[in-house]
Amino acid sequence: MSSGKHVLTAVAWPYASGPRHIGHVAGFGVPSDVFARYQRMAGNRVLMVSGTDEHGTPILVAADQAGRTPRETADHFNRVIAEDLRDLGLSYDLFTRTTTRNHYAIVQEIFLGLLRNGYVFPKTAMGAISPSTGRTLPDRYIEGTCPICGYDGARGDQCDQCGNQLDPIDLINPRSKVNGEVPKFVETEHYFLDLPAFAESLAGWLRTRTSWRPNVVKFSLNLLDDLRPRAITRDLDWGVPVPLPGWQDRSDKRIYVWFDAVIGYLSASIEWARRSGDPEAWRAWWQSETAEAHYFMGKDNIVFHSEIWPGMLLGYSGRGDRGGEPGRLGALNLPSDVVSSEFLTMEARKFSASRGVGILVRDFLERYDADALRYYLSAAGPETQDTDFTWSEFLRRNNDELVAGWGNLVNRSISMAAKNVGYIPAAGALTDADAALLATAKAAFGTVGEQLGRSRFKAAITDVMRVVAEANKYLSDTAPWKLKDTDPERMATVLHVALQVVDDCKSLLTPFLPASAQRIHELLGGTGTWSGMPELRAASEEGGPDYSVLTGEYRTEARWESVPLPVGRPLQPPTPVFAKLDRSIVDRELARLEGGE
RNA sequence: GGCGGAGUAGCUCAGGCGGUAGAGCAAGCGGCUCAUAAUCGCUGUGUCGCCGGUUCGAGUCCGGCCUCCGCUACCA
Numbered sequence: 001m002s003s004g005k006h007v008l009t010a011v012a013w014p015y016a017s018g019p020r021h022i023g024h025v026a027g028f029g030v031p032s033d034v035f036a037r038y039q040r041m042a043g044n045r046v047l048m049v050s051g052t053d054e055h056g057t058p059i060l061v062a063a064d065q066a067g068r069t070p071r072e073t074a075d076h077f078n079r080v081i082a083e084d085l086r087d088l089g090l091s092y093d094l095f096t097r098t099t100t101r102n103h104y105a106i107v108q109e110i111f112l113g114l115l116r117n118g119y120v121f122p123k124t125a126m127g128a129i130s131p132s133t134g135r136t137l138p139d140r141y142i143e144g145t146c147p148i149c150g151y152d153g154a155r156g157d158q159c160d161q162c163g164n165q166l167d168p169i170d171l172i173n174p175r176s177k178v179n180g181e182v183p184k185f186v187e188t189e190h191y192f193l194d195l196p197a198f199a200e201s202l203a204g205w206l207r208t209r210t211s212w213r214p215n216v217v218k219f220s221l222n223l224l225d226d227l228r229p230r231a232i233t234r235d236l237d238w239g240v241p242v243p244l245p246g247w248q249d250r251s252d253k254r255i256y257v258w259f260d261a262v263i264g265y266l267s268a269s270i271e272w273a274r275r276s277g278d279p280e281a282w283r284a285w286w287q288s289e290t291a292e293a294h295y296f297m298g299k300d301n302i303v304f305h306s307e308i309w310p311g312m313l314l315g316y317s318g319r320g321d322r323g324g325e326p327g328r329l330g331a332l333n334l335p336s337d338v339v340s341s342e343f344l345t346m347e348a349r350k351f352s353a354s355r356g357v358g359i360l361v362r363d364f365l366e367r368y369d370a371d372a373l374r375y376y377l378s379a380a381g382p383e384t385q386d387t388d389f390t391w392s393e394f395l396r397r398n399n400d401e402l403v404a405g406w407g408n409l410v411n412r413s414i415s416m417a418a419k420n421v422g423y424i425p426a427a428g429a430l431t432d433a434d435a436a437l438l439a440t441a442k443a444a445f446g447t448v449g450e451q452l453g454r455s456r457f458k459a460a461i462t463d464v465m466r467v468v469a470e471a472n473k474y475l476s477d478t479a480p481w482k483l484k485d486t487d488p489e490r491m492a493t494v495l496h497v498a499l500q501v502v503d504d505c506k507s508l509l510t511p512f513l514p515a516s517a518q519r520i521h522e523l524l525g526g527t528g529t530w531s532g533m534p535e536l537r538a539a540s541e542e543g544g545p546d547y548s549v550l551t552g553e554y555r556t557e558a559r560w561e562s563v564p565l566p567v568g569r570p571l572q573p574p575t576p577v578f579a580k581l582d583r584s585i586v587d588r589e590l591a592r593l594e595g596g597e
Numbered sequence: 598g599g600c601g602g603a604g605u606a607g608c609u610c611a612g613g614c615g616g617u618a619g620a621g622c623a624a625g626c627g628g629c630u631c632a633u634a635a636u637c638g639c640u641g642u643g644u645c646g647c648c649g650g651u652u653c654g655a656g657u658c659c660g661g662c663c664u665c666c667g668c669u670a671c672c673a
Binding site: 012013015017053055056057058127128136137138139141142168195215218219222223225226227228229230231234256257258261298299300301302303304308342343345350379380384385386387388390392393396397399400401403404405407408409410411412413414415416419420458459462465466472473475476477479480481482484575576577578579580 | 599600601602603604608609610611620621622623628629630631632633635636637638665666667668669670671672673
């Protein structure tokens with residue numbers, strides 16, 4: 001079953017302006033990890049990359065507020081976020097950051113490649129500047145009186161009252177939301193990405209994307225009707241320098257953060273290859289015709305992954321509407337799938353760090369297990385529509401499904417076998433019921449695997465839980481505890497079947513619940529690493545400061561198939577794998593939510 | 598305002614190339630006692646957001662409307 005395909009798993013880069021809440025990891029973190037772990041078990045060569053996105057105005061604002069430098073702010077939140085993702089068990093081959101020398105070099109190379117092929121051009125335009133800092137003031141950071149309806153709280157880009165799109169220069173009494181000063185409108189030269197020059201090549205490509213979620217394709221095709229050049233530089237001192245004479249050494253011109261962030265997928269792949277000892281290894285994921293690239297993100301990020309990044313890749317590769325030559329790195333593959341999640345709300349409200357609505361990943365993991373969250377997000381996450389996280393639903397999913405369904409099956413099966421036999425018993429002649437249950441579990445690798453390959457996570461985990469329910473029913477029907485004295489051979493057969501199905505379900509659930517799968521692997525007498533876990537490791541590069549990255553060894557014996565349990569392997573009486581939660585946590589967490597406002 | 602998505606049992610959600618709807622949980626009854634009072638069986642539940650149209654028949658197609666979410670290119 002091992003096809004050995006190269007599967008790039010590209011995960012959206014969390015922005016390092018603050019700690020992340022569970023809505024963020026619901027959208028891209030957990031789904032991408034389930035996908036990657038499944039692909040590895042299925043025998044494919046996975047490269048899963050991401051990192052923190054550390055440039056841009058919001059980081060500067062956060063830094064100013066905290067009395068820190070941008071770099072200190074980025075260092076701090078990079079650490080916090082990386083620890084969160086590690087504790088969730090997300091199996092990044094490399095989780096790095098956008099402030100590395102390597103990233104700067106790759107961003108500049110892409111910029112120059114696009115420039116050489118004529119897809120990037122300079123233009124002078126009016127822009128708002130903060131007089132005190134000299135930095136670009138983004139439209140949304142400017143407010144004033146709407147020239148159309150007279151509403152006083154209008155933002156520079158749009159009036160919330162009348163809904164009209166605005167140009168900040170037209171605002172009456174414009175002021176900066178950051179510090180209240182009056183912005184200065186000046187002529188400033190910037191480089192633009194010529195998106196209209198990709199209209200045809202993007203349209204041709206998007207029309208072949210029949211396997212994508214329909215809303216993503218439709219949304220993306222629709223955007224093509226109104227493509228405009230997009231600025232890729234800013235008047236800022238925090239970002240990647242523009243690699244051109246007269247620009248390179250200026251402290252007030254930087255590449256705009258969105259442009260550098262999407263390039264992270266490529267720069268992280270190259271950084272990973274260098275660390276692996278084979279600097280060219282990344283090419284197998286980016287340049288082979290048979291390689292796949294799956295991108296995971298929230299719905300607010302679709303445009304960057306289905307439009308802008310593909311445009312940049314086409315332009316660099318010389319395959320935009322105006323042609324050109326591939327850059328120094330060579331032609332680069334477009335995404336083969338763009339998987340977008342909807343949004344998670346918290347007790348019917350939008351997550352909002354500023355208003356204290358929600359729960360941070362680290363707070364969640366201090367009180368509850370990572371697999372409990374992963375289970376909830378896999379079974380009830382915002383896969384195809386916005387979904388609401390409630391504490392009572394979390395409690396219910398955990399107690400009634402994870403603990404009572406799956407945890408209990410594991411516990412009752414292994415307990416009985418450990419007490420009455422002490423090792424994995426051999427099976428005698430199989431009844432129809434025995435064979436049917438074994439066949440159901442075996443068949444699930446096909447059906448569930450098919451769902452996972454298409455990023456249908458809810459359907460996939462629901463199918464596994466159906467197998468779990470059938471196994472619980474099988475034990476009730478066959479009642480092995482009654483056979484101990486009357487028919488021990490039959491009891492041994494039933495327990496053998498039950499343990500085999502527990503082992504199969506453990507494999508089926510490994511992508512979703514890696515930590516508990518490891519424990520169950522051990523309860524069944526297995527040794528060694530079944531589910532590889534990420535770890536934070538020190539990293540360094542020539543000429544730059546040390547930093548740390550998330551990485552790990554994920555190639556284990558775990559396979560996406562039913563593996564016969566070795567008869568005779570010793571078993572110990574188990575302790576519960578999942579913790580049942582007390583009802584009182586609902587009120588306690590709701591009180592915390594209220595208190596946070 | 599424009600574009601896109603969503604509105605289905607008490608709750609969280611599936612589904613739907615047109616033939617009066619499903620799962621899990623919650624509720625009730627019964628069985629079992631291996632297991633974290635876990636498990637197994639049986640039982641009920643809905644004007645499928647609103648209004649109109651097409652059709653023998655619409656939750657499913659078409660039009661309009663309401664509400665929520667996202668995007669709207671200088672948030673990333």
